[in-house]
Amino acid sequence: MKKDEYDVIIIGAGIGGLVCGCYLAKAGLKTLIVEKNAKPGGYCTSFKRKGVNFDACVHVLSSLRKRGRLNKFCEELGIETRNKFKVHDPSDIVVTPEFKINFFHDLDKTIQEFQKYFPNQKKEIDIFFRFMAFSPISLILQQRSKTFEEMLSGYFTDSRLKTILSVLILSLAGLPATEVSAFVGCFIYREFLFDGGYYPIGGIQSFSDLLANRFEALGGIIILSTLVKKISIANGKADGVILADGKLISSKYVVSACDARQTFFEFTNGEVSLERIKNKINIFLPSLSVFSLYLGITKNLNEIPELKANVWVIATYDIQKIYHSLINCQNEHFAITSSSAKDRSLLINDTESICLCTNVPFKDTSYWDGAAKELLADRLIRMSKVFIPELEKHIILKIIATPITLYKWTYNYRGAAYGWASTPKQFGDPDLSQKTPLDNLFLTGHWTNQSSGITSVANCGYDTAILILREEGKL
Amino acid sequence: MAKTIPDNLEQELKQVIANVIGREPEELKPETDFWKDLGVDSIKAIEITVAIERHFKIAVRDEEIPKITNFGQAMKVVKEALDKKNK
Numbered sequence: 001m002k003k004d005e006y007d008v009i010i011i012g013a014g015i016g017g018l019v020c021g022c023y024l025a026k027a028g029l030k031t032l033i034v035e036k037n038a039k040p041g042g043y044c045t046s047f048k049r050k051g052v053n054f055d056a057c058v059h060v061l062s063s064l065r066k067r068g069r070l071n072k073f074c075e076e077l078g079i080e081t082r083n084k085f086k087v088h089d090p091s092d093i094v095v096t097p098e099f100k101i102n103f104f105h106d107l108d109k110t111i112q113e114f115q116k117y118f119p120n121q122k123k124e125i126d127i128f129f130r131f132m133a134f135s136p137i138s139l140i141l142q143q144r145s146k147t148f149e150e151m152l153s154g155y156f157t158d159s160r161l162k163t164i165l166s167v168l169i170l171s172l173a174g175l176p177a178t179e180v181s182a183f184v185g186c187f188i189y190r191e192f193l194f195d196g197g198y199y200p201i202g203g204i205q206s207f208s209d210l211l212a213n214r215f216e217a218l219g220g221i222i223i224l225s226t227l228v229k230k231i232s233i234a235n236g237k238a239d240g241v242i243l244a245d246g247k248l249i250s251s252k253y254v255v256s257a258c259d260a261r262q263t264f265f266e267f268t269n270g271e272v273s274l275e276r277i278k279n280k281i282n283i284f285l286p287s288l289s290v291f292s293l294y295l296g297i298t299k300n301l302n303e304i305p306e307l308k309a310n311v312w313v314i315a316t317y318d319i320q321k322i323y324h325s326l327i328n329c330q331n332e333h334f335a336i337t338s339s340s341a342k343d344r345s346l347l348i349n350d351t352e353s354i355c356l357c358t359n360v361p362f363k364d365t366s367y368w369d370g371a372a373k374e375l376l377a378d379r380l381i382r383m384s385k386v387f388i389p390e391l392e393k394h395i396i397l398k399i400i401a402t403p404i405t406l407y408k409w410t411y412n413y414r415g416a417a418y419g420w421a422s423t424p425k426q427f428g429d430p431d432l433s434q435k436t437p438l439d440n441l442f443l444t445g446h447w448t449n450q451s452s453g454i455t456s457v458a459n460c461g462y463d464t465a466i467l468i469l470r471e472e473g474k475l
Numbered sequence: 476m477a478k479t480i481p482d483n484l485e486q487e488l489k490q491v492i493a494n495v496i497g498r499e500p501e502e503l504k505p506e507t508d509f510w511k512d513l514g515v516d517s518i519k520a521i522e523i524t525v526a527i528e529r530h531f532k533i534a535v536r537d538e539e540i541p542k543i544t545n546f547g548q549a550m551k552v553v554k555e556a557l558d559k560k561n562k
Contacts, residue, residue, distance in 0.1 A: 137517045137520075137541075138541030139541075140517065141517055141520055141521065141537070141540045141541050142537045142538055142540065142541065143537070144521055144524070144537045144540060145537050146537075183517075183521065427521065428518060428521035428522045428524075428525050429522075429525060430494075430495055430522050430525055430526040430529070433495060433522060435494070435497055449518075449522060450518055451518070459518075463516075463519075466497075466514065467497040470497055470498070471497070
């Protein structure tokens with residue numbers, strides 16, 4: 001019988017694929033990752049224009065405290081994190097029409113910040129934040145059917161406070177708080193907002209490179225700039241991949257760490273055992289996409305030290321207005337991040353790198369090819385002036401990424417920034433589990449039933465590796 | 476009248492849970508702790524719950540989910556939900 005060339009082939013070198021690959025390679029499995037782009041990372045990537053570094057979609061990492069989940073994976077995989085990150089505290093700042101609120105690593109300080117501005121909800125703020133940070137999993141599990149908005153309403157009556165807490169979830173889950181699962185909201189606060197602010201020295205790409213290098217050091221192989229066309233199936237089992245040039249590479253297992261529609265409508269089209277999943281995918285909703293405006297500016301950001309944090313700007317307390325405005329791409333909320341403020345080694349020729357980004361629906365190519373792109377860019381620049389005075393006078397470089405850009409970069413359906421929408425109904429759906437009904441085909445990343453964000457997809461990558469290692473009798 | 480409890484409930488339930496967590500049904504002993512012994516985390520706990528609900532066409536109350544910590548507890552929760560459904 002012909003021997004497989006690999007034990008496992010992973011399609012996609014995003015963080016989920018890389019973490020999965022590292023665990024498999026560490027356990028001694030011969031593992032190949034095939035990536036369509038010229039560098040690893042998926043959304044966790046950086047690019048350069050005129051020498052200036054821009055982080056594409058992911059702008060900071062989280063959960064790297066001593067007992068954090070991402071830190072645990074790095075430790076287990078032997079990835080040295082010491083001196084690899086700049087740690088910023090506060091990690092996040094919310095700018096409202098009236099004031100600025102900081103998220104500190106010290107939860108007590110964060111609670112005091114919120115209490116200072118919302119003395120009418122002092123007690124509830126204390127209970128809510130401590131619940132989000134410390135409550136046992138058993139209590140978080142009981143939030144399964146609730147939306148984040150329903151959970152918030154159980155604590156707070158102040159609509160301004162609810163808007164602030166909701167917009168952070170909108171930005172970090174790509175879904176209004178009225179739709180996002182409360183369970184997922186809890187994890188976003190616990191893992192991201194209460195333990196954020198870790199910036200890889202050299203730019204966000206450095207983290208993906210760290211994982212890719214470790215994967216190779218563990219014996220794994222990455223092929224870049226290579227498109228998978230099909231998953232090879234024989235005798236009811238996945239048994240390799242067929243590349244765009246027609247070359248077949250055989251393996252015992254295949255892990256798809258890329259867009260779900262690619263996996264089920266293109267790579268495995270016609271496979272009867274996957275019909276149920278295809279039907280499910282047809283009715284499943286994706287998360288929102290993101291519009292990003294990358295700017296090279298001459299203003300010295302030493303003057304604005306707050307930009308070491310992620311800055312979340314909320315122009316109105318009317319949450320319905322925020323939701324409606326994003327549908328029309330006249331956003332009332334957005335984030336300001338700066339790679340050169342977070343890491344001064346990225347300041348090139350006195351040009352600072354900033355990114356203004358916000359959630360948007362996919363729309364279509366003709367929409368973004370029209371005036372909409374420039375209109376939204378101008379709007380974000382105008383709104384940023386509350387934080388960066390006279391911003392427009394300092395711009396020397398301007399690049400726009402629309403949902404179409406995100407789609408082209410990753411082939412993620414409708415340029416979704418966070419995979420499937422993490423609604424109470426969709427989150428945890430067993431039909432999109434990592435183990436598929438087709439033998440030896442597994443999934444990982446944010447197009448599974450798990451949550452999105454770097455820490456979550458890393459967790460998913462780990463889980464998928466464990467499932468395969470168990471099948472192999474390696475655990 | 477609909478039958479309250481399927482004859483092969485134990486086997487069916489073992490299969491449903493084993494599928495979700497990537498284990499063999501035989502590994503699910505009544506006292507085996509899902510979290511400590513079988514590596515179930517909070518996301519898998521939700522997935523197990525949804526899988527059980529779909530398979531047996533029952534509703535598991537959110538307060539019951541943390542109780543499903545081993546196969547014995549899972550049986551108890553499913554039996555109660557089936558009884559309630561058929562009342």
